[in-house]
Amino acid sequence: MTDSKKRLAIVVSHPIQYYVPLYQRLARREELEIRVFYTWHAGEKAVLDRGFDTPVAWDIPLTEGYEFELVPNLARDPGTHHFFGLRNPSLLAQLTAWRPDVVHVTGWAWLSHLQILRELTRQGVPVLFRGDSHLLGSPRRGPRWWAKRALLARIFSWPTRFLYVGQANRAYYEAFGVQQTRLQYCPHSVDVARFAEPSEELEREAAEWRRALGIAEDRRVLLYAGKFDRIKRPLELMSAVLEQPSKKLLLVLVGGGELQGEVSSLAAANPARFRALPFQNQSRMPVTYRLGDLFVLPSMGESWGLAVNEALACGRPVLVSDRVGCAADVVDETCGVVFPWNDMGRLMVEAQKMTGDRDRLRELALGAVHRSWSFDIAVTERATVEAALAAGVR
Numbered sequence: 001m002t003d004s005k006k007r008l009a010i011v012v013s014h015p016i017q018y019y020v021p022l023y024q025r026l027a028r029r030e031e032l033e034i035r036v037f038y039t040w041h042a043g044e045k046a047v048l049d050r051g052f053d054t055p056v057a058w059d060i061p062l063t064e065g066y067e068f069e070l071v072p073n074l075a076r077d078p079g080t081h082h083f084f085g086l087r088n089p090s091l092l093a094q095l096t097a098w099r100p101d102v103v104h105v106t107g108w109a110w111l112s113h114l115q116i117l118r119e120l121t122r123q124g125v126p127v128l129f130r131g132d133s134h135l136l137g138s139p140r141r142g143p144r145w146w147a148k149r150a151l152l153a154r155i156f157s158w159p160t161r162f163l164y165v166g167q168a169n170r171a172y173y174e175a176f177g178v179q180q181t182r183l184q185y186c187p188h189s190v191d192v193a194r195f196a197e198p199s200e201e202l203e204r205e206a207a208e209w210r211r212a213l214g215i216a217e218d219r220r221v222l223l224y225a226g227k228f229d230r231i232k233r234p235l236e237l238m239s240a241v242l243e244q245p246s247k248k249l250l251l252v253l254v255g256g257g258e259l260q261g262e263v264s265s266l267a268a269a270n271p272a273r274f275r276a277l278p279f280q281n282q283s284r285m286p287v288t289y290r291l292g293d294l295f296v297l298p299s300m301g302e303s304w305g306l307a308v309n310e311a312l313a314c315g316r317p318v319l320v321s322d323r324v325g326c327a328a329d330v331v332d333e334t335c336g337v338v339f340p341w342n343d344m345g346r347l348m349v350e351a352q353k354m355t356g357d358r359d360r361l362r363e364l365a366l367g368a369v370h371r372s373w374s375f376d377i378a379v380t381e382r383a384t385v386e387a388a389l390a391a392g393v394r
Contacts, residue, residue, distance in 0.1 A: 008388045009100035010036045011091070011116060013080050013107070015043040015062035017282050018306050021191040024065035025381045032388060035098055036068040039086045039112050040078060054256060059281040069094055071112075086110035092119055102391040104128040104163075104384070108155055121158040126391035128384075129159035132188060132303040134168035134325050135175060137341075152176040160391055163383065165304060166329040186383035188304045188326065192376040195286045195313035196369060202314070206290030213275050213291075219250045220355035223292025223316070225285075226307055228257035232299045235259060238266050240344035241273055249273075249351060252291050254280055289314035293355055299324050300341050312336075312372035317364035319350055330375060334367030 008026065012019065015038065026034045041047060043062045046055035071088045079085040091112050095103065103125055108114050120127050139145060153176050156162075162178055163186035164170040170183060215221060222241070228234050234253055241251045250272075253263055256279040267276035280288045289295060295311035295318045302324040309330065311318055318336035320327045327338045337350045355361060 005031060005033045006102060006388055007098070007100045008032050008034045008102050008104060009095055009098060010034060010104045011095070011106065011113065012036060012038065013040040013086060013110070014038055014047075015058075017058050017060065017062065018188070018190060019106075020062045020066075021194075021377045022189075022380055022384065023068075025377060026384065027066035029381075029385060032385065034066060035100075036066060037091065037094060038068060038070050039088045039091065039110070040073055040080065042068065042070045054279065056279075056281075059283045069098075073112075080107075080110065083109060084111055086112045088112040091116055095120075100125070102126045102128060102388050104130065104388070105159070106130050114155070117155065117158050126160040127158065128161050128163055128387050128391060129156075130163040130165070130186065132165045132169050132325060134172045134303065136168055136323050136325065137301060140175070149176060161387055163387055166326060168325045168328060184383065184387050186380055186387065187329065187375055188306060188309070189375045189377045189380040190306060190309045190313060190372075192309075192313040192372050195289070195310050196315070196372070199315065202286050202290055205287050209287065210291060213252075215250060215252075215275070218248075220248050220294070221292045222249060222251045222294050222296050222319075222351060222355075223254070223289065223311075224251065224296050224298075225254040225280075225288060225311075226297070228253070228255050228259040228263050230259070231301050232297070234263055234298075235266070236344055237296065237298050237347075238263070238274060240348050242270065244348055244352075246352070247272060249355065250275070251296075252277065254278075254288055254291075285310060286314055289316055292316060293361060294319060294351060296347070296351070297321065297324055298341070298344070298347060302326075309372060309375050312368040312375075315365045315369045317354060317361070317368050319347060319354070321347075330371070332371065335364060335371040336368070 023036055026032055046057035049056040071091045071094055073088055075085050075087040103120055105113055105117055156176050156178050162173050162183050164183055165188040224234055226232055252275045254277045264276050267274035289311045295316045297305055297320045299321055300323050304325040308318050308320055308326050312335055318331055320331050320338050321341035322338050323341040331338050339346045339350055
């Protein structure tokens with residue numbers, strides 16, 4: 001390490017498949033030295049995913065190519081599902097021992113992360129804060145809103161700079177008093193190359209899988225991939241498909257969760273309309289997205305929806321509800337359509353239009369791949385480096 005390198009510490013709960021490629025790229029930068037501090041676990045074993053309702057261990061390398069420390073978590077019920085799930089009394093000492101110039105903190109809604117934001121501010125250490133909350137569909141009135149606004153205005157006075165992921169996230173910070181000078185664009189992204197290539201091989205494998213599932217070549221396939229929960233609304237999507245008189249469309253649902261039984265039962269009762277597949281791990285997703293001609297996310301409340309980024313990278317146009325955080329940033333006329341979250345009829349009209357014209361579908365597929373590169377991990381890397389270098393040395 002040379003004296004000119006800036007030391008960037010990153011505080012995050014656990015290895016997240018979307019974030020690790022960023023850490024690996026940052027670790028290769030000549031102007032930075034980074035170390036990640038995990039406050040829950042370091043992915044050393046399968047951990048219960050409450051959304052999928054099953055223990056999950058991602059099958060891609062998540063702790064290679066960068067330095068990290070696991071900070072002991074003393075929470076009685078560890079996890080990110082509640083405020084007291086991350087309780088790390090040694091976090092400040094471990095950070096201080098490493099002597100960072102800048103600290104990047106992901107999320108504030110856990111005890112340790114909130115405490116470290118406050119303490120670093122008191123010590124004058126520059127803090128970059130990153131989250132993806134928004135206010136889409138949230139009421140902005142009444143006692144609860146005013147109490148929330150007062151609390152977050154206080155908390156958001158601490159970080160040096162906010163790395164906002166998109167328009168809805170930026171509006172969220174502005175609603176709680178964060179000034180424009182403290183906001184910097186740093187989009188949510190994926191490793192596009194991992195999903196985009198080798199395209200021909202992945203397409204061939206997906207076509208073989210479709211044949212094995214008994215899906216005829218003339219069918220047009222909608223793909224839903226994610227958690228089977230009430231927020232994401234897979235059952236409403238299935239009902240909308242059943243109401244269509246045309247049987248050209250077939251819906252493939254991939255995932256798991258609290259609605260697994262209902263999704264599986266409805267699919268088994270209507271094999272001409274549905275296929276329900278189990279949870280697929282990360283290495284399988286570049287093929288999984290290619291099962292569909294069109295990716296659909298009808299969620300009534302999604303912080304971002306990184307599955308949209310992944311589907312685009314696989315060359316699949318998207319149909320996304322206006323309650324999905326990424327909709328305003330990622331989806332344009334070249335790659336998909338945004339529909340009102342509570343209008344499944346509109347969703348189906350758009351699905352029929354997009355899949356009914358093969359030439360148009362091919363154009364959208366090309367547009368999807370092109371659009372995906374605007375949200376590649378390299379874009380987030382550049383923004384993070386810029387923010388870290390501008391934050392000043394202690």
